[in-house]
Amino acid sequence: MIRPALLLCFFLAASALPAPPVLAAPAGSAVFTAPCGAVQARKKQAGDLSYQTMWRMQTRVSAMLPRTAQLITPVLRLTLDEMGERERLEFLPPVWGLAVIGKTLDTVLPMRRGGYFEVPAIAQAQARQEDAIVRFNIAPQSKTFEVAWQVAVPDGGSMPYARLAQAFDELRLAQQEMAWWDIMVMEEKNARFDAVRACFADEGGRILVDGMPAGTALSPHCILLPFEPVRASGHTQLVFAGALDSVTLDRRAKYSGTP
Incomplete structure (x- = not known):
């Protein structure tokens, strides 16, 4: 697993990198287009993670896969440190798991039982002026990840x-x-x-x-x-x-x- 205690190091390093002009979805990933002028039900708050940072993490995880691989796929998963391993298998977020929020978009993304999720390519979230973030509907101390x-x-x-x-x-x-x-x-x-x-x-x-x-x-x-x-x-x-x-x-x- 990617060590949760070192996740902040990755966030800081990723934040220092220039944002790519175009974000392309990994092979097989869905591409989401959020509706313009979406109602922003979930306001931005302290502790949210930038969409660019989460996208870079998703890209890095995808890059772990050997080109010859046919059967395995790496995906991100919440660590949920306050839960035991068996309890974490049954975790389902209340109502919604995560959302991408910006000035004109508010898009809920799926999270599967156990805390598995994917950060897709979202056209609107690519724009700097959108100032998009990823919000997780969980306790703040749980926002670390593994592969x-x-x-x-x-x-x-x-x-x-x-x-x-x-x-x-x-x-x-x-x-x-x-x-x-x-x-x-x-x-x-x-x-x-x-x-x-x-x-x-x-x-x-x-x-x-x-x-x-x-x-x-x-x-x-x-x-x-x-x-x-x-x-x-x-x-x-x-x-x-x-x-x-x-x-x-x-x-x-x-x-x-x-x-």
Whole structure:
């Protein structure tokens, strides 16, 4: 994970950089166009983060992905330091999660269960005169972030175990390409990922390995499955049974008492 205590260093460095003349959305990202003259229900306040700063963070996170990667995607996630890891899996913001606010725009952006979000390219927010900020609808002390590595799962939720092994290989390549001297990614570069976490839209979802239930329930919506490299060389099938919200590469050490 990107170390939350060092996030301010990134904000200060990013603020010193000149704003790019045009912001282009990362491949596959949605491009939002906010309505002109939007009613500004959420007024700017102390502690808000500039849109330019958050965009640079989003761009930096996207740049962590190796060009050869096909299965994993890095996304931003709120750390929510006041919550335990299991409690954080169930976090959903009240009413709305985050919004981009400027002189003429007020656009709410989606935040998924667990605190996952994306800062999209917004045409109006690119203009300096808009003075756009990103507002999070959470306690001020929670506004720090980490990177989560999500895995693309085929429609239907079924895939060979070898596909999971490929996702771990892509993440290891990403870690190898992270600069050893970059203090912002030091923890992420050295982290040992050894499990996959599936979170479902509804309670009762299951992970099946060759038809048998597997993994440990972390919360009502999420299950953690230890990665077993030996299974990748055979014909083992993996099924995520239920409406998937996300599948993420994870670390067992984060969850105390997890085998």
